[in-house]
Amino acid sequence: MPIHLALIGTGRWGKNIQKTLDEIGGIELSISTNQAETADILVKANETNLDGVIVATPGSTHASIALPFIERGIPTLIEKPLTTDLTDAKTLSDAAQKHSTPVTVGHIHLYNPAFHKALQLLPTLGPIRVIESVGTNSGPFRDDMSAMWDWAPHDISMVFAILEKKAASVQAWGLNILRPHKNLPDTTFIKIMFDTIPVTIKSSWLYPIKQKQLTIIGETSALHYDDTNEQKLTLFQNMGPEITTDHITPKTPTISHPTYDTNTSPLKAELISFLALITNQTPTLTPIEQGLQVVSIISAAEQSINQAGKLISI
Numbered sequence: 001m002p003i004h005l006a007l008i009g010t011g012r013w014g015k016n017i018q019k020t021l022d023e024i025g026g027i028e029l030s031i032s033t034n035q036a037e038t039a040d041i042l043v044k045a046n047e048t049n050l051d052g053v054i055v056a057t058p059g060s061t062h063a064s065i066a067l068p069f070i071e072r073g074i075p076t077l078i079e080k081p082l083t084t085d086l087t088d089a090k091t092l093s094d095a096a097q098k099h100s101t102p103v104t105v106g107h108i109h110l111y112n113p114a115f116h117k118a119l120q121l122l123p124t125l126g127p128i129r130v131i132e133s134v135g136t137n138s139g140p141f142r143d144d145m146s147a148m149w150d151w152a153p154h155d156i157s158m159v160f161a162i163l164e165k166k167a168a169s170v171q172a173w174g175l176n177i178l179r180p181h182k183n184l185p186d187t188t189f190i191k192i193m194f195d196t197i198p199v200t201i202k203s204s205w206l207y208p209i210k211q212k213q214l215t216i217i218g219e220t221s222a223l224h225y226d227d228t229n230e231q232k233l234t235l236f237q238n239m240g241p242e243i244t245t246d247h248i249t250p251k252t253p254t255i256s257h258p259t260y261d262t263n264t265s266p267l268k269a270e271l272i273s274f275l276a277l278i279t280n281q282t283p284t285l286t287p288i289e290q291g292l293q294v295v296s297i298i299s300a301a302e303q304s305i306n307q308a309g310k311l312i313s314i
Contacts, residue, residue: 082291125218
């Protein structure tokens with residue numbers, strides 16, 4: 001029996017999802033391009049034995065579209081961000097818990113084999129000193145959310161996977177260049193404190209160069225993840241520097257490029273994980289609880305931006 005899925009949203013990313021589902025095979029797909037078709041899919045959900053739904057619409061619409069499916073107990077994959085509003089995110093999370101509905105969020109970098117390898121290498125870095133992350137491109141320019149809401153969910157979800165602890169505080173600053181009359185910053189800077197570990201995140205859709213980079217700097221070594229590069233990982237071993245009371249001694253690191261599986265794309269791995277959630281109740285790497293955590297951080301960052309960089313305790 002094929003797995004019957006509904007795909008809501010047929011933009012650039014929705015088309016990528018459809019193509020990848022075709023490659024996986026064994027799926028009967030209903031596609032929605034508008035609200036009327038989405039309502040029709042929802043009405044027929046019981047009749048057609050709908051096994052799951054994928055929401056790939058603009059972020060501001062995720063809550064209203066996903067909630068009716070969650071309330072019916074239909075397994076749901078929601079692309080990032082989970083929502084663009086903390087109250088909406090809590091509503092979806094509460095509904096998932098109330099109706100025992102499996103819900104996962106499209107934090108796609110957590111399915112990247114290169115990032116999996118990075119997590120395996122963490123113990124070789126020594127105690128983490130700082131994490132720095134950058135996500136930029138020339139567009140796309142959203143009308144329903146800022147560059148921070150569009151880009152930072154990737155960074156924050158990766159940081160949670162690396163540190164496996166809760167954030168203590170958030171500060172953020174934004175530059176509103178293209179549309180000063182709207183609260184949609186084009187470039188944002190976030191500082192998150194995890195105990196004594198600072199994390200900095202830069203997001204922008206004003207750059208001529210696409211970047212998705214994350215650098216983990218440890219006491220002895222460092223690791224650089226670059227998703228836009230063919231070789232995504234660079235390890236700097238024995239980087240140091242050595243520190244005494246009055247002096248810092250630099251060291252020349254040994255540089256290598258750790259290998260990782262290159263046969264499965266992150267999107268394919270994400271969708272296979274969602275299918276396993278549907279068929280075998282196998283937990284995913286990106287449950288709705290993680291999506292709620294990410295939204296809470298960005299919501300606090302947005303609050304900080306609106307208050308000129310005020311420190312927000314989490």
